[in-house]
Amino acid sequence: MNKRWRLFLPLLAGVVFCLVTGGVGPAAGLPCGAANFEIPLEILGAGLSSAEDDPFVSPSYRFMPGDFIYFVFQVSGYRVEAKPKDKEKGKEEEEEGGQLHLSYEIELVDAEGVSLTTPVTGVIEDETSSKDKNWLPKRRVSFQLPPLLAAGRFTLRATVKDNVSQASATREFPFQTGGHELTQSAALAVQRFTFYRTEQEADPLDVAAYRAGDTVWARFDITGFKTAPGNRYRLEYGVAALKPDGSVLFKQEKAAELTSESFYPARFVPGILSLTTTAGLIHTEYTIVLTVRDLVGKQALETRHTFRIE
Numbered sequence: 393m394n395k396r397w398r399l400f401l402p403l404l405a406g407v408v409f410c411l412v413t414g415g416v417g418p419a420a421g422l423p424c425g426a427a428n429f430e431i432p433l434e435i436l437g438a439g440l441s442s443a444e445d446d447p448f449v450s451p452s453y454r455f456m457p458g459d460f461i462y463f464v465f466q467v468s469g470y471r472v473e474a475k476p477k478d479k480e481k482g483k484e485e486e487e488e489g490g491q492l493h494l495s496y497e498i499e500l501v502d503a504e505g506v507s508l509t510t511p512v513t514g515v516i517e518d519e520t521s522s523k524d525k526n527w528l529p530k531r532r533v534s535f536q537l538p539p540l541l542a543a544g545r546f547t548l549r550a551t552v553k554d555n556v557s558q559a560s561a562t563r564e565f566p567f568q569t570g571g572h573e574l575t576q577s578a579a580l581a582v583q584r585f586t587f588y589r590t591e592q593e594a595d596p597l598d599v600a601a602y603r604a605g606d607t608v609w610a611r612f613d614i615t616g617f618k619t620a621p622g623n624r625y626r627l628e629y630g631v632a633a634l635k636p637d638g639s640v641l642f643k644q645e646k647a648a649e650l651t652s653e654s655f656y657p658a659r660f661v662p663g664i665l666s667l668t669t670t671a672g673l674i675h676t677e678y679t680i681v682l683t684v685r686d687l688v689g690k691q692a693l694e695t696r697h698t699f700r701i702e
Contacts, residue, residue: 431469433559435550436528438465440567444534454570457541461567463548466528467494471556472520489521493555498533501547508546508656509535540658542574574660577616580691582684583660585612587699591666600699605671608699610680613660614650618689624653626687631665634679641678642667673701 439448441462442455455461472490499511512533520527548565574583586596588609602608619625628649633642650661667680677700684693 433467433469433552433554433557433561435552435561435563436466436468437530438463438550438563438565440548440565444532449567451566452568454543454568455537457537457569457571458539459537461500461535461537461548462532463498463534463550463565464530464532465496465550465552466530467496467516467552467561468528469559469561470494470529470554471559473556475519489519489524491517491519492529493517494529494552495555496531496550496552498548498550500535500537501549503545506656508538508541510655537569538654538656538658540654540660540662541569541571541656542659543569543571545569572613572660572662574613574615576659579616580614580684580686580689580693581616582682582693582695583613583615585610585682585695585697587697591664600697601702602669602699604669604673604675604701606669608667608669608680610665610697612663612665612682614663614684615660617661617686617691619657620653620688622653623655623657624651624688625658625661626651627661628685628687629663629665630683631667632681632683633667634681636676636678669701675701 441447441464442449442453442459444462446462449455470492472492474490494516495514496516497511497513500508502508512535514531514533516529516531518529545566545568548567549562550565551560551562553560572584575581577583587600588596588611590607591609593609596611600608614627614629617625617627626649628646630645631642631647632640632644635641647665648663650663652658663684665680665682677698680697680699682695682697684695686692
């Protein structure tokens with residue numbers, strides 16, 4: 393048989409099928425003109441916003457811990473399940489169209505693929521008609537980022553499945569978070585220990601120097617601790633202040649106990665301490681000894697930090 397005829401026969405068969413079925417091609421819900429062309433399932437018109445209905449954020453935008461992320465997407469290339477013929481309708485009254493059956497899952501993950509929040513799942517089951525041939529279903533979802541999330545790079549992953557054609561499509565949307573810049577630590581560690589003038593002060597002191605009678609404030613982050621089921625952590629820390637000769641000026645064995653659980657394992661836990669000095673302290677350098685205990689991981693750590701009375 394001539395090669396050109398061999399190539400033409402499948403197309404001819406599709407035309408004959410369309411004539412017999414009254415204009416609906418072999419692929420359910422697609423018009424006959426598209427019956428022999430595979431249109432891929434795609435996620436289109438998608439992006440992340442910092443507020444509902446706002447423009448999509450730029451790649452350099454940084455969400456902050458606890459912020460909401462808003463995501464919108466559309467789907468193209470889906471198939472529809474043909475409507476059953478209505479015997480009471482005449483041929484002229486019969487409309488092309490059908491039912492679409494889509495399902496989707498949207499999740500936020502870190503660099504190791506761990507989910508930040510519970511994934512959002514849903515279905516799209518709408519009826520279409522001949523007037524909807526260019527219509528793209530649209531959905532919106534939102535997430536709240538965990539409050540104890542260090543600065544880093546994360547990904548929103550969107551997956552859509554067409555339950556008529558069994559096709560699926562996945563797209564990933566990288567995003568960044570601001571907040572605490574921390575180093576990953578496998579063992580218990582204290583990071584970002586900084587002194588402040590007051591409890592509410594936003595910027596740390598360049599030089600940790602106070603007057604006698606002032607209150608010394610410090611903040612720090614605890615990392616590298618272990619977690620129990622439910623991502624529960626149990627931490628406690630004690631504080632001591634030493635004079636230059638090593639004698640104890642102040643000591644509190646258990647200054648704070650920190651425990652909580654969360655869907656996403658906390659990568660750090662913030663701590664704070666304060667020490668009110670006396671008016672009679674001599675002008676010299678003093679040392680704060682911070683002792684941190686991880687009650688789940690059975691770890692302990694002691695760190696030392698100096699300040700001056702001037």
